[in-house]
Amino acid sequence: MKWIAAFFLAASLLVFEREASAQGYTTGQAARAVIGQPLFDAQNQNSSDTVIGSAAGVAYAADTLFVADANRVQALPVNHRVLLFKNLSQQLPTPTAELVYKTVCPVCVGQANVVLGQPDMTTTVENDTATRSSLRSPVAVASDGIHVVVADTDHNRVLIWNSIPVTNDQPADVVVGQPNFQSTSIPGSTPTAASLRAPQGVWIQNGKLYIADTGYNRVLIYNHIPTANGASADIALGVPNLTTYVEPDLSKQTTSATASNLLNPVSVTSDGVHLFVTDLGYNRVLIWNGIPNTNGAPANIVVGQPDLVSSAANNAFSGQAAISTVTNVKEASVLCSVSNGVDYNDNPTYPNYCNATLSFPRFALSDGRRLFIADGGNDRVLVFQQVPSQNGASADFILGQIGGEVNQASMATDSLMTPSSLAWDGTNLYVADTFNRRITVYSVGANTVPYSGVRNAASLFIYAEGTVAVAGSATAKDSVAITIGNTATNTGSACTGTQTSSSTTATTGPANAPENCGTTYTYTVQSGDTLLDVVNGLVAAINAGNGDPNVFAFADVSNNSVVLTAKSEGSNGNNVTYVTSVSTSATETLTAQGATLTGGGDASKVGPGTLVSVLGSNLSANTASADTTKPLPTTLGGTQVFMNGVAVPLSFVSPSQINAQVPW
Numbered sequence: 001m002k003w004i005a006a007f008f009l010a011a012s013l014l015v016f017e018r019e020a021s022a023q024g025y026t027t028g029q030a031a032r033a034v035i036g037q038p039l040f041d042a043q044n045q046n047s048s049d050t051v052i053g054s055a056a057g058v059a060y061a062a063d064t065l066f067v068a069d070a071n072r073v074q075a076l077p078v079n080h081r082v083l084l085f086k087n088l089s090q091q092l093p094t095p096t097a098e099l100v101y102k103t104v105c106p107v108c109v110g111q112a113n114v115v116l117g118q119p120d121m122t123t124t125v126e127n128d129t130a131t132r133s134s135l136r137s138p139v140a141v142a143s144d145g146i147h148v149v150v151a152d153t154d155h156n157r158v159l160i161w162n163s164i165p166v167t168n169d170q171p172a173d174v175v176v177g178q179p180n181f182q183s184t185s186i187p188g189s190t191p192t193a194a195s196l197r198a199p200q201g202v203w204i205q206n207g208k209l210y211i212a213d214t215g216y217n218r219v220l221i222y223n224h225i226p227t228a229n230g231a232s233a234d235i236a237l238g239v240p241n242l243t244t245y246v247e248p249d250l251s252k253q254t255t256s257a258t259a260s261n262l263l264n265p266v267s268v269t270s271d272g273v274h275l276f277v278t279d280l281g282y283n284r285v286l287i288w289n290g291i292p293n294t295n296g297a298p299a300n301i302v303v304g305q306p307d308l309v310s311s312a313a314n315n316a317f318s319g320q321a322a323i324s325t326v327t328n329v330k331e332a333s334v335l336c337s338v339s340n341g342v343d344y345n346d347n348p349t350y351p352n353y354c355n356a357t358l359s360f361p362r363f364a365l366s367d368g369r370r371l372f373i374a375d376g377g378n379d380r381v382l383v384f385q386q387v388p389s390q391n392g393a394s395a396d397f398i399l400g401q402i403g404g405e406v407n408q409a410s411m412a413t414d415s416l417m418t419p420s421s422l423a424w425d426g427t428n429l430y431v432a433d434t435f436n437r438r439i440t441v442y443s444v445g446a447n448t449v450p451y452s453g454v455r456n457a458a459s460l461f462i463y464a465e466g467t468v469a470v471a472g473s474a475t476a477k478d479s480v481a482i483t484i485g486n487t488a489t490n491t492g493s494a495c496t497g498t499q500t501s502s503s504t505t506a507t508t509g510p511a512n513a514p515e516n517c518g519t520t521y522t523y524t525v526q527s528g529d530t531l532l533d534v535v536n537g538l539v540a541a542i543n544a545g546n547g548d549p550n551v552f553a554f555a556d557v558s559n560n561s562v563v564l565t566a567k568s569e570g571s572n573g574n575n576v577t578y579v580t581s582v583s584t585s586a587t588e589t590l591t592a593q594g595a596t597l598t599g600g601g602d603a604s605k606v607g608p609g610t611l612v613s614v615l616g617s618n619l620s621a622n623t624a625s626a627d628t629t630k631p632l633p634t635t636l637g638g639t640q641v642f643m644n645g646v647a648v649p650l651s652f653v654s655p656s657q658i659n660a661q662v663p664w
Helices: 457-461 531-543 570-575
Strands: 002-006 013-016 033-035 057-061 064-069 081-085 114-116 138-143 148-152 157-161 174-176 201-205 208-213 218-222 235-237 265-270 275-279 284-288 301-303 317-319 331-333 363-366 371-375 380-384 397-399 419-424 428-433 438-443 465-472 479-486 499-503 519-524 551-556 561-566 576-582 588-592 611-615 639-643 650-653 657-661
Touching (some): 057 428, 064 428, 208 265, 218 265, 275 363, 363 419, 465 531, 465 576, 479 588, 519 531, 639 657
Parallel strands (some): 057 138
Antiparallel strands (some): 033 438, 064 081, 201 208, 208 218, 284 301, 317 331, 371 380, 380 397, 419 428, 428 438, 479 576, 650 657
16 A cells, blocks of 8 residues: 655655665655644744744753744744643644544644643743743753753753653752852853853763753853852853853954864754754854864864855855956855856856855754754755765755755745754654744655655746845946846757846847857946846846846835746746855845746646646556546555645555545
8 A cells, every 4th residue: 555645735646655774855755744823834923832932942852842932033932831732642743644534634634732931832921030930931842751951042041841841830859050040141251160151952862961052152061960059060052161152253244163162052962972063154054083082182073064164144155256347256166066057268167056055054953863953044955865974064954944955945845945954763853933833744755756746737827936136235337237147948059158238227138149048147236226126127128128048027115125936837837047146345145045947847736636646657557537427436446645744635646646626
């Protein structure tokens, strides 16, 4: 028997089988369940025992999911509480469970049994006064199945419960970072072994307590879980000793990363062998190949950077692409080695991000074999099949995006918005999807259905889109440009050169530009221009005359962005490429959403009752057709298809195609 699971609003499917040894995650796969919202895309903010706010922390132990219902990324609401979902295995269906269709979303689950930091499940007040039971912006939680540890961030402390709490608002047993439960002070610029400043990460492993002491740019290790208030740490990472605060020189344009310093570390975890520290300020994850036992011990491996002294966000390439007005420059690959096109001089260009880059990462977690990284700034989770052993490793798979060069964050089941924390229960990966106010659940499965493998009649009329964000400040005489091409028709031998179109009044368009050539549209900033004027100038240049052969351009006035929509219907629009460039020393920045337009032919929001075709490989061992004069069966040819956990009617199954009906 085969089970095919579809999760709408998404166009990605997985096949879950009883034997999962050869199965794994796949890029772009959808979450199979959601905790904390009644629907995948609800974003309900009326917090209760079943609805969470913009939660940033998640942990799993003893069949309990712990959710820290607060954040430091300015997402709302902040509920100043920690929820405990006990007996989670009884609430979360297995990947192959056949569910009774009693609700609109049978895989939108979870009811918390205990709340910490609040007297009940509906109170969400901010607790300015510290007590044994109060919490103020708790953004991280951890448990070893016995203890529960919470980073009470805005109270500058960590609270410890010596057993898993059983009652609401249960007081903590031990406080770390403060001498007592009433104190919230910090010792200024001179930390001690017993002080904390806005900690954002906690972890327990093999009897040790780890704390990401974010405000003091260090990670603390306690060789034993403290049993008395105000305990001192044994080891500090990121600093030379327990009483030194290494503060970056903010007067400099850049700060200097090394193998032994940190800038705002926000999480620390371990698999018992390695230690992983998410170094937010330096846009990297550091790996120690053993548990450090000396202060300031240097890391062995870095993810998100080519070496241990680099720190740029999305360190994809250096330099800039040549354009018609600036020809003596070119891009050089740093982490992204696969070119996405060529510049004015036919030098290779590179995407703004790829499987190896990080932008403000929030969490790293290993299941003992794989490494998962919550890449918050890129709205995705990176999956490495093995813990990296070399600097600058590329992820094998990506959750939350359809590829490494794409960022199209949304509330869809296959998308994420600033993932902030991760947990693993041996089968499922839990992701704190902060801005979507939910915990998404991912499980491994055989990748037999490609992205956009779910089709219906509407698929042909869905157009691919992309955006270019304009930021910085507008300076007269600066030049900004967007080059638009098409991979389906742009072959080197046929294209004699990049067409150019420049404009100071935004009225000049390309003259008879061949469709198979990339066309560069340049706008020269005028005195008194705003960023919106720059956006409108680029839009007018692209649309001038007969317009670009591949796209229509629109101005997003709310976000100072150029929106590009393919002229070709369906998946053909996904072949349209677009890259950006600016003149030397320009104060404006142009950021493309991806290397190509995306979403063409993706009928992801499929309405109830819709007949859809699932296209892929190895979907069914048999070929069979149902009698359409009778009610359609939910099992056909030994195959079942589940959508949001519900077995759906089938009219046809085969190894490469299944026709099904979306349930009502």
